[in-house]
Amino acid sequence: xxxxxxxxxxxxxxxxxxxxxxxxxxxxxxxxxxxxxxxxxxxxxxxxxxxxxxxxxxxxxxxxxxxxxxxxxxxxxxxxxxxxxxxxxxxxxxxxxxxxxxxxxxxxxxxxxx
Amino acid sequence: xxxxxxxxxxxxxxxxxxxxxxxxxxxxxxxxxxxxxxxxxxxxxxxxxxxxxxxxxxxxxxxxxxxxxxxxxxxxxxxxxxxxxxxxxxxxxxxxxxxxxxxxxxxxxxxxxx
Numbered sequence: 001x002x003x004x005x006x007x008x009x010x011x012x013x014x015x016x017x018x019x020x021x022x023x024x025x026x027x028x029x030x031x032x033x034x035x036x037x038x039x040x041x042x043x044x045x046x047x048x049x050x051x052x053x054x055x056x057x058x059x060x061x062x063x064x065x066x067x068x069x070x071x072x073x074x075x076x077x078x079x080x081x082x083x084x085x086x087x088x089x090x091x092x093x094x095x096x097x098x099x100x101x102x103x104x105x106x107x108x109x110x111x112x113x114x
Numbered sequence: 115x116x117x118x119x120x121x122x123x124x125x126x127x128x129x130x131x132x133x134x135x136x137x138x139x140x141x142x143x144x145x146x147x148x149x150x151x152x153x154x155x156x157x158x159x160x161x162x163x164x165x166x167x168x169x170x171x172x173x174x175x176x177x178x179x180x181x182x183x184x185x186x187x188x189x190x191x192x193x194x195x196x197x198x199x200x201x202x203x204x205x206x207x208x209x210x211x212x213x214x215x216x217x218x219x220x221x222x223x224x225x226x227x228x
Contacts, residue, residue, distance in 0.1 A: 043203060045219035100145060101170050102217060106156040
Protein backbone atom coordinates (compact mmCIF):
# COMPACT_ATOMS: atom_id res chain seq x y z
CA UNK A 1 0.00 0.00 0.00
CA UNK A 2 1.07 3.57 -0.55
CA UNK A 3 -0.08 6.42 1.66
CA UNK A 4 0.81 10.07 1.97
CA UNK A 5 0.10 12.10 5.09
CA UNK A 6 0.10 15.84 5.62
CA UNK A 7 -0.41 16.53 9.30
CA UNK A 8 -0.86 20.30 9.03
CA UNK A 9 -4.31 21.24 7.72
CA UNK A 10 -3.42 24.94 7.90
CA UNK A 11 -0.28 27.02 8.17
CA UNK A 12 0.38 30.74 8.12
CA UNK A 13 3.51 32.82 7.70
CA UNK A 14 4.45 36.46 7.53
CA UNK A 15 5.37 37.78 4.12
CA UNK A 16 9.12 37.47 3.42
CA UNK A 17 9.61 34.81 6.08
CA UNK A 18 10.27 31.10 5.69
CA UNK A 19 7.76 28.31 6.21
CA UNK A 20 8.07 24.53 6.13
CA UNK A 21 5.21 22.21 5.20
CA UNK A 22 5.43 18.64 6.43
CA UNK A 23 4.75 15.43 4.53
CA UNK A 24 5.34 11.80 5.37
CA UNK A 25 4.71 8.78 3.21
CA UNK A 26 4.71 5.05 3.41
CA UNK A 27 5.66 2.61 0.70
CA UNK A 28 7.51 -0.67 0.49
CA UNK A 29 8.71 0.08 -3.02
CA UNK A 30 12.18 1.41 -3.78
CA UNK A 31 11.53 3.12 -7.11
CA UNK A 32 9.26 6.11 -6.71
CA UNK A 33 9.21 9.84 -6.87
CA UNK A 34 7.67 12.54 -4.76
CA UNK A 35 6.30 15.95 -5.58
CA UNK A 36 4.55 19.02 -4.26
CA UNK A 37 1.67 20.67 -6.09
CA UNK A 38 0.13 24.05 -5.35
CA UNK A 39 -3.58 24.75 -5.84
CA UNK A 40 -4.60 28.42 -5.72
CA UNK A 41 -8.30 29.42 -5.61
CA UNK A 42 -8.43 29.07 -9.39
CA UNK A 43 -8.36 25.25 -8.82
CA UNK A 44 -5.43 24.86 -11.20
CA UNK A 45 -2.93 22.32 -9.86
CA UNK A 46 0.60 23.65 -10.39
CA UNK A 47 3.71 21.52 -9.97
CA UNK A 48 6.04 23.16 -7.47
CA UNK A 49 8.87 20.67 -7.14
CA UNK A 50 9.65 16.96 -7.52
CA UNK A 51 12.20 14.55 -6.16
CA UNK A 52 13.24 11.09 -7.33
CA UNK A 53 13.75 8.62 -4.52
CA UNK A 54 17.17 7.46 -5.74
CA UNK A 55 18.59 10.98 -5.67
CA UNK A 56 20.17 11.94 -2.38
CA UNK A 57 20.46 15.61 -3.21
CA UNK A 58 17.46 17.66 -2.20
CA UNK A 59 15.61 19.29 -5.08
CA UNK A 60 15.48 23.07 -5.30
CA UNK A 61 13.42 25.39 -7.48
CA UNK A 62 14.13 29.05 -6.79
CA UNK A 63 12.53 29.85 -3.41
CA UNK A 64 11.22 26.30 -2.99
CA UNK A 65 13.30 23.44 -1.66
CA UNK A 66 12.65 20.06 -0.13
CA UNK A 67 14.14 18.17 2.77
CA UNK A 68 13.99 14.55 1.66
CA UNK A 69 14.70 12.08 4.45
CA UNK A 70 14.34 8.68 2.79
CA UNK A 71 14.93 6.55 5.86
CA UNK A 72 12.34 8.53 7.80
CA UNK A 73 10.03 8.66 4.75
CA UNK A 74 9.70 12.39 5.14
CA UNK A 75 9.45 14.97 2.36
CA UNK A 76 8.96 18.50 3.64
CA UNK A 77 8.68 21.65 1.53
CA UNK A 78 10.46 24.84 2.52
CA UNK A 79 9.32 28.13 1.07
CA UNK A 80 11.79 30.97 1.54
CA UNK A 81 10.99 34.68 1.30
CA UNK A 82 7.24 33.95 1.26
CA UNK A 83 5.19 36.04 -1.12
CA UNK A 84 1.48 36.82 -1.16
CA UNK A 85 1.16 34.79 -4.34
CA UNK A 86 2.30 31.69 -2.47
CA UNK A 87 -1.04 31.52 -0.65
CA UNK A 88 -2.73 28.30 -1.76
CA UNK A 89 -3.44 24.69 -0.87
CA UNK A 90 -0.30 22.59 -1.08
CA UNK A 91 -0.50 18.88 -1.81
CA UNK A 92 2.28 16.40 -1.28
CA UNK A 93 2.16 13.23 -3.33
CA UNK A 94 4.00 10.16 -4.50
CA UNK A 95 4.08 7.85 -7.47
CA UNK A 96 5.50 4.35 -7.61
CA UNK A 97 7.18 3.57 -10.91
CA UNK A 98 5.18 0.95 -12.70
CA UNK A 99 2.01 1.50 -10.70
CA UNK A 100 1.44 4.92 -12.24
CA UNK A 101 -1.05 5.88 -9.57
CA UNK A 102 -0.31 9.19 -7.92
CA UNK A 103 -1.41 9.32 -4.32
CA UNK A 104 -1.91 12.68 -2.63
CA UNK A 105 -1.99 13.83 0.96
CA UNK A 106 -4.93 15.76 2.37
CA UNK A 107 -3.34 19.13 1.72
CA UNK A 108 -2.12 22.09 3.76
CA UNK A 109 -3.74 25.48 3.37
CA UNK A 110 -1.03 28.15 3.46
CA UNK A 111 -1.90 31.72 4.33
CA UNK A 112 0.56 34.57 3.83
CA UNK A 113 0.12 37.51 6.19
CA UNK A 114 1.18 40.88 4.78
CA UNK B 115 0.63 24.58 -26.54
CA UNK B 116 -2.83 23.97 -25.12
CA UNK B 117 -3.14 22.52 -21.66
CA UNK B 118 -5.61 19.98 -20.31
CA UNK B 119 -9.14 21.14 -21.01
CA UNK B 120 -12.19 20.09 -19.02
CA UNK B 121 -15.82 20.78 -19.72
CA UNK B 122 -18.11 21.95 -18.41
CA UNK B 123 -16.35 24.05 -15.80
CA UNK B 124 -19.45 23.96 -13.64
CA UNK B 125 -22.42 21.60 -13.68
CA UNK B 126 -25.55 21.67 -11.56
CA UNK B 127 -27.81 18.66 -11.79
CA UNK B 128 -30.74 17.19 -9.97
CA UNK B 129 -30.40 14.11 -7.84
CA UNK B 130 -30.99 11.00 -9.90
CA UNK B 131 -29.89 12.47 -13.22
CA UNK B 132 -26.90 11.24 -15.22
CA UNK B 133 -23.95 13.52 -15.99
CA UNK B 134 -20.99 13.35 -18.33
CA UNK B 135 -17.74 15.16 -17.66
CA UNK B 136 -15.24 15.60 -20.45
CA UNK B 137 -11.46 15.81 -20.47
CA UNK B 138 -9.24 16.76 -23.40
CA UNK B 139 -5.65 15.90 -22.48
CA UNK B 140 -2.52 17.48 -23.87
CA UNK B 141 -1.85 16.13 -27.35
CA UNK B 142 0.50 13.16 -27.25
CA UNK B 143 0.01 12.40 -23.57
CA UNK B 144 -0.65 8.69 -23.23
CA UNK B 145 -1.60 8.64 -19.56
CA UNK B 146 -4.81 10.19 -18.27
CA UNK B 147 -6.10 10.38 -14.70
CA UNK B 148 -9.35 11.34 -13.01
CA UNK B 149 -9.42 12.60 -9.44
CA UNK B 150 -12.22 13.80 -7.19
CA UNK B 151 -11.81 16.62 -4.73
CA UNK B 152 -14.58 17.13 -2.21
CA UNK B 153 -14.94 20.50 -0.50
CA UNK B 154 -11.81 21.26 1.49
CA UNK B 155 -10.48 17.75 1.00
CA UNK B 156 -7.54 16.17 -0.76
CA UNK B 157 -7.51 14.50 -4.13
CA UNK B 158 -9.10 11.09 -4.34
CA UNK B 159 -7.87 8.89 -7.18
CA UNK B 160 -10.64 7.53 -9.39
CA UNK B 161 -9.15 5.92 -12.50
CA UNK B 162 -6.06 5.86 -14.66
CA UNK B 163 -5.86 5.30 -18.43
CA UNK B 164 -2.86 4.22 -20.44
CA UNK B 165 -3.94 4.78 -24.01
CA UNK B 166 -7.52 3.59 -24.23
CA UNK B 167 -7.25 0.94 -21.53
CA UNK B 168 -7.71 1.43 -17.81
CA UNK B 169 -5.14 -0.61 -15.87
CA UNK B 170 -6.33 0.86 -12.60
CA UNK B 171 -9.93 1.73 -11.92
CA UNK B 172 -9.74 0.89 -8.26
CA UNK B 173 -10.82 4.34 -7.12
CA UNK B 174 -14.23 4.41 -8.75
CA UNK B 175 -16.54 4.66 -5.72
CA UNK B 176 -19.46 2.66 -7.07
CA UNK B 177 -20.89 1.08 -10.18
CA UNK B 178 -22.65 4.37 -10.89
CA UNK B 179 -19.28 5.72 -11.98
CA UNK B 180 -17.71 4.77 -15.30
CA UNK B 181 -15.13 6.25 -17.62
CA UNK B 182 -13.90 5.69 -21.10
CA UNK B 183 -11.21 7.02 -23.33
CA UNK B 184 -11.30 6.95 -27.10
CA UNK B 185 -8.57 7.39 -29.69
CA UNK B 186 -6.02 7.67 -26.92
CA UNK B 187 -7.27 11.18 -26.39
CA UNK B 188 -10.59 12.45 -25.03
CA UNK B 189 -11.97 10.88 -21.89
CA UNK B 190 -15.47 10.98 -20.47
CA UNK B 191 -16.38 10.34 -16.84
CA UNK B 192 -20.03 9.36 -16.46
CA UNK B 193 -21.96 9.39 -13.21
CA UNK B 194 -25.34 7.71 -13.33
CA UNK B 195 -28.20 8.42 -10.95
CA UNK B 196 -26.27 11.18 -9.23
CA UNK B 197 -26.43 11.53 -5.46
CA UNK B 198 -25.72 14.58 -3.32
CA UNK B 199 -22.50 13.01 -2.06
CA UNK B 200 -21.23 13.08 -5.65
CA UNK B 201 -20.94 16.87 -5.38
CA UNK B 202 -17.25 17.70 -5.77
CA UNK B 203 -14.65 19.04 -8.15
CA UNK B 204 -13.58 16.43 -10.68
CA UNK B 205 -10.02 16.95 -11.89
CA UNK B 206 -8.43 15.42 -14.93
CA UNK B 207 -4.69 15.19 -15.53
CA UNK B 208 -2.50 13.85 -18.31
CA UNK B 209 1.11 12.81 -18.59
CA UNK B 210 3.45 11.60 -21.34
CA UNK B 211 4.31 8.59 -19.17
CA UNK B 212 8.03 9.11 -19.55
CA UNK B 213 9.82 8.24 -16.36
CA UNK B 214 9.02 10.75 -13.67
CA UNK B 215 6.96 12.95 -15.96
CA UNK B 216 4.78 15.28 -13.94
CA UNK B 217 1.02 15.35 -14.28
CA UNK B 218 -0.57 18.30 -16.01
CA UNK B 219 -3.96 19.13 -14.56
CA UNK B 220 -7.06 20.76 -15.99
CA UNK B 221 -9.07 23.32 -14.05
CA UNK B 222 -11.67 20.76 -13.08
CA UNK B 223 -15.43 20.49 -13.28
CA UNK B 224 -17.37 21.56 -10.22
CA UNK B 225 -20.37 19.25 -9.93
CA UNK B 226 -23.26 20.22 -7.69
CA UNK B 227 -26.08 17.74 -7.15
CA UNK B 228 -29.23 19.34 -5.76
